[in-house]
Amino acid sequence: MPWYKKLHWQIILGLVLGLIFGVVAAAQGWSDFTSDWIAPWGEIFLRLLLLIAVPLVLASLITGVASLSDLKKLSRIGGKTIAIYIGTTVIALIIGLALVNLLEPGSGVPAEMREKLQTTFADQAAEGLETAAAAAKRGPLYPLVSMVPGNFFEAASNNRNMLQIVFFAIFAGIALLMIPKEKAKPMLDLFDSLNDMIIRMVEIIMLFAPIGVFALMAGTITSIAGDDLGQIMELLGALGFYCIVVLLGLVAHMTVTYGSMVRFLTPVKIMDFMRALAPAQLVAFSTSSSGATLPITMERCEKELGVSEEVSSFVLPLGATINMDGTGLYQAVAAVFIAQTIGMDLDLSAQVTIVLTAVLASIGTAAVPGAGIIMLVIILESVGIPSAGIALILGVDRILDMCRTVTNVTGDATVAVVVAHGEGQLKDMTQLAVSN
């Protein structure tokens, strides 16, 4: 197949053209045209992905759990998955903290820029602070409570409640394992066929991905820059070093941590892994949502990397909701950056507190755009950094959100491949050429 027919190249083309179009539109004052006529196509693409996320998790997880031979296997795979998720998040946080302490991006921000940022983003920051304050008021066991849905339809009606759907699906799968086989069969057949139907829907939506990604990129750039490209350039000038530190951390974590996991813990070649996952990473970059990307991550892991459905249907939905290494790394860098900018010293115990709260915060972060900065407030408060400080970094948050979401999705896929190989459930794909 010629290279330009391959899906990931088409998506890259869409992304680059979207970027160029967005910049030209901002420079030429076409932001109204872009938001009226271009951005809606991106919104449709995003909605299609979100539309299938809940039924996909439900169907694949129920069939995945119910097809396990016994409950011991479920607790083994579950325990392993959660341990690796937490372990990699801690590594990501340590990388972030090491870089931000070493490079000190916050010490170079001039005082007048700091004041300007704080006044410009004060209103947006206040909104975030309100949401975070409501979250902080809840008791220590709230994360556990919020995992259990009180009403199935309420849980299914909001993509932010994905963890509740995961809970329901595992619970239902276990119950199906415990009833006589002939009674369970009709339900399993139903979910099995639902699963196949949804996977086919993902494939159809992916045909539309290059255009969807183009429109999302163009829309995002004009919504950040409006008709004034100079404003974003000024912001990047002031916060550029901070952005570079976050990006360095994300790249280091992806290449060193995930790279060595794939290299040493699985038989998959790094290049094959990258090529297979590229469409999911590109969609993660343009949607800033690991929840919206989940259908594609699952499709790529199963069809291109050879992860069994049993493993992918358990590991990936769980990962999309609780495993956010990119978000954790960004939160650690952002917290210390804000402290450095306002001249506050953070000792070792404060940095350890950041690691502990950031692990919990990244678990609690919803897989939607901009969720990470809201949870950042909780981390700031745990070490006494004024939470209004998020105003300092809000201007560039969307750009970093796109990048950290790529890391989040890559982390989930890495763990899926590692767990599948450990369970003897990784098909050898070298025989089958990577089709896209």
Ligand code: ASP
């Ligand atoms: N947008 C991120 C995700 O969906 C979450 C965040 O860090 O805001 O993975």
